[in-house]
Amino acid sequence: MQLSEAWLREWVDPPIDTQTLTDQLSMAGLEVDAVAPVAPDFSGVFIGQVLSIDPHPNAAKLRLCQVETGTGEPLQIICGAANVAAQQRVPVAVIGARLPGDFKIKKAKLRGVESHGMICSAAELGLAEASEGILVLPEDAPLGHDFRTWMQLDDHSIDLDLTPDRGDCLSLAGVAREVGVLNRLPLSGPNFHPIAPESEERWPLSVTATAACPQYLCRLVRDLDPNARTPMWMQERLRRCGLRAISPVVDVTNYVLLELGQPLHAFDAERLQGPIQVRFAHEGEPLTLLNEEQIKLHPDALVIADDSGAIALAGIMGGASTAVTEHTRHILFESAFFAPLAIAGRARRYGLHTDASHRFERGVDPELQARAIERATALLLAITGGTPGPLVTARAEAEQPQRPPILLRLERIPRLLGITLEAAEVEDILTRLGLTLTNTDDGWRVQVPGHRFDLRREADLIAELGRIYGYDRIPPSRAQSSTHMSVPREADFDLDQARAQLIARGYFEAITYSFISPSLHALIEPEAQALALSNPISTELSSMRSSLWPGLLQTAQQNLARQQTRVRLFETGLRFRIQPGGELEQEPMLAALAIGDLFPEQWGHSAQPVDFYHLKSDLEALLTLTGRRQEISLTPATHPALHPGQCARIERAGTELGWIGMLHPSLAKQLDLPAASYLFELRLHQLADGRIPAFSPLSKFPSIRRDLALLVASDTPYAAIEASACAAAGDWLRDLLVFDVYAGENIGSERKSIALGLILQAKSQTLTDQDVEDAVARVLARLEQDLGAKLRS
Structure with a gap:
């Protein structure tokens, strides 16, 4: 989540500097990943007005501009931008100005004609990566004012790395709410008033997937001015939050998304065919998305459809068939609450990840939809004009998210936090967080607001108390617990x-x-x-x-x-x-x-x-x-x-x-x-079931070795020979050695010769020659019986 500090301070303005603010956010669990200025350092740039334009006498692509900066005589400035025109308000870098990259403006001659400054583009001021021409300012931009001050460019962009459970802070209002709680300040954001409908035209609406979409609102707005452009203040706020301005309709939906955290979508009403339907997709139903990607839908994918089929992947991305263009004059606003489980994982299945899916997967306040669509309508009408219709609402009361109260025990708090909090302080913190408390015999019954999907049990509330009280204020203590040492079995495989x-x-x-x-x-x-x-x-x-x-x-x-x-x-x-x-x-x-x-x-x-x-x-x-x-x-x-x-x-x-x-x-x-x-x-x-090595007493009687050269089939494994010899020799066999293997002439191509050394030793007696001969005979007989082995002559 990226936001502008200046925009945030319009909602809540604690008397602390940027570093303290970001430290405060990080300590409250909203980790600040980066803080960067919204514009590079520059000076000497003022708001000017182009009075007249004449061709350059020695260059076809250059023009001589007379520019008024409110400081005296007009300045003659040579400009090569194709979009420069008379009566424009523009940023002007006067002689002595320093632009990004430590570029200093000096009096210069271009093709023999003097130029006393530069009309700047957004790229030259570090406000864009590339520009096709000069930056044209609104007509009401105050002539002669310092451009940097007027644009409030001494601002910072704050990048928050939020954990998945804090979807309530994926908006400026959510972060401002946290800052207000931490500093005991009220919010002073813009006022939101319902828009009175100027027509009675209602777009027909049908919601069949009520469990996945318990609430859906839409509003038709006709007769937009297709020539209207997004005002610079809105473009600049979007830029500072990491978004690019596209068109008034799209920019308004993005602005409300950043401001309130409610994803919105706008359909081109002239391209809709029949009623809006909120349903699950048919198996293999096709949909072409806004990014021109064509997908085949799964039956568990929630879609927005009309009579022609699916026109949007609900909560993720709109479809190309009803996309708003620069020629759109009539739109249908959409604002909905989609159950998180109905959206979770669906975007990734199609290789997508959007701002809307990111928020719906984590949970959006189910009471925010009407407020967001009213705010978007007001902003759009101020930019493009138009005729708004009434809100059309489909709400399934039985499917609304149920938030049962949570019981919080006062005596439980020190057991989890390690500190004792007074009841008054607990009530103060939870009330500032927007929770509703009812006293009980041992604590409180706490009702959680709709935007806090992460608060589900008593431990969550106690964690909130520690977060707002301040982790740095909790003294360290040594944990004590009984331990049980488990001893692995010695015979187990290590x-x-x-x-x-x-x-x-x-x-x-x-x-x-x-x-x-x-x-x-x-x-x-x-x-x-x-x-x-x-x-x-x-x-x-x-x-x-x-x-x-x-x-x-x-x-x-x-x-x-x-x-x-x-x-x-x-x-x-x-x-x-x-x-x-x-x-x-x-x-x-x-x-x-x-x-x-x-x-x-x-x-x-x-x-x-x-x-x-x-x-x-x-x-x-x-x-x-x-x-x-x-x-x-x-x-x-x-x-x-x-x-x-x-x-x-x-x-x-x-x-x-x-x-x-x-x-x-x-x-x-x-x-x-x-x-x-x-x-x-x-x-x-x-x-795992191993055997522990054990000592075996050494025999005091001598060992005897007998060597055997055996002929066996060439595919006979040594393991079979070893098993038969050991079984026949019994306890007298102390070791069995292979000291030669031969295959070749004189024994045939299907046989091989294996030379074995049998080492025999008894524990209780000296073996006689007869004992040894009997043992060798038993081994030979067993090898012949099992493997067809013969003594090699």
Whole structure:
């Protein structure tokens, strides 16, 4: 919200300077984001009148102007502006004047003719970014007066950064009300009088969506002067509040919006077809907006319509078909109260955000509509003339916002604020805020005015007391409360240890958005249903992630684009999946990605690209933290995002813990990533039930090693060999080593040789040769039975 300090002081003028005023507003919760002068510094500019114009003898585009400034003889000034004309009142920079940019006016010769000053444009005075000609002033501008003083340019534009709950301060009147409360001053804004109708013509009106629009007012105004122009004082006030003057009708609606906070709209009455209808849109109903954007409406969109269809998106933006133009002579004013929930989110759905939607979403005073339309009518008639008709009102009493009284207990105030306030002071503050109080046995019953949508419960009222009393006046105190320390189970999976483990292995932690693009979701998990956002930040962030991989892959893209060829990333966070019953599951996950060489570039190791087994080693280091590493296995499987030949499902007792593998080649190509990109992902809640490491007494008896060279099928995983050998050897097996793997000549193309070292040791005896031979025999028999393994001869 941007406003002019001078305009604000017309409503309420506390005896404090600008800095104190802005500090006061910030301390009251209306944070002042910036304070800037409304015009740059300049001096020596006066209001003059062009007496006559003659052509320049040596330049076709220049003219000699005789300008009266009220200080003596007329000045001869050379001007090249096309819009300069005799009898105009204009700003004149005399010799010695200083303009913005430290530009000093001196006597000069242009094409051999002397010029004693400059007729200024708005841009030259810093009042506009660009100008097509000189600034023409009203005919009643006082000749000879200092232009800066007459325009009140020693003013400041105050930019407020309001929180969403303070929609009541999205207007000059709202901010003035706050300043008056803080300084115990009454408001002295302009008087508002109802406009007496000069015709009995009523525009027919029908409201069917009464819950969304409990009150709608309109008024027909005929016979406007199309040649009328917005007065300079109104243009200047709009400029200081960040708006550009367009035309009298539009400027009046914007002016009332800034002044009172009530959005208004004006239709070109000659372009309306039939009665005004306030209803919900039909599915797919078309509408061309004022910005020429064509949209298809959803059935929950509230619209203003006539017999031709929708002509405005209610509370957001008008339609192009009934827009006011420079030729408009008859208008229909609209002033309505739209329920905040009926407008909230609708503008963003169509990629819009307007001043009107910003206010209606936060709540507009439901008693403000008639006052605003009367004010707008009075302003417009003063500028353009015209014949106003009577107000036409549609009001659904049963749908009006209900504001039940709030009970406020005196003893509750010190418990929340930390200070004790006298009853008289409480009543004074709340009364100044416009609240109505009725005494009760332990406090008050408080009725909240219509413009304060944010006051709904007792705590809100107490917060208001603290805000107006002054946060800086509340002494600091130490809060006291009982605490309960929760001790995590030692067997739980420690995420901090997991992070430290990955960082120690060369990974960097990434934090990415939980929102991803639907196209990326379809590439990685085409079979999972994506949760679409109702109001996404953008179309590229319109779905909730069902995996952490999309964020890591996009981060890898950005790193590779910046010449970081070795990428190691991990992330922890939630994934979001819709279950078959329609419920949303939010599951904590841990994912990692590895691309590039195994080691950073160095002289001690030759370049070696990372592969599946390197990533598997990092995964196993994490799984070791659970204390149940031996219970977890990797089973070959297929995943849409992973290479079918380098993909495994991580399991424990048949339960899926996650996935690991190389990125699918086609997906790597689409994402412009290296083919050798490896990922894994773990479901953290499945790892929570860990096992605490425990000491096992060391055996005092010697160990014995037996080596076996086995022939197995080439697709036999080592995990299956390990499981069979451990089950057969029993408690005597202390360790199982793989010290050679061979595939090639003499053993066939469909087999491979694996050399195992079995280390056997008993806790209560020395193993005999027969004991060892029996154990080895059991292992060989089990391997042959389970996997068809044979001793290699």
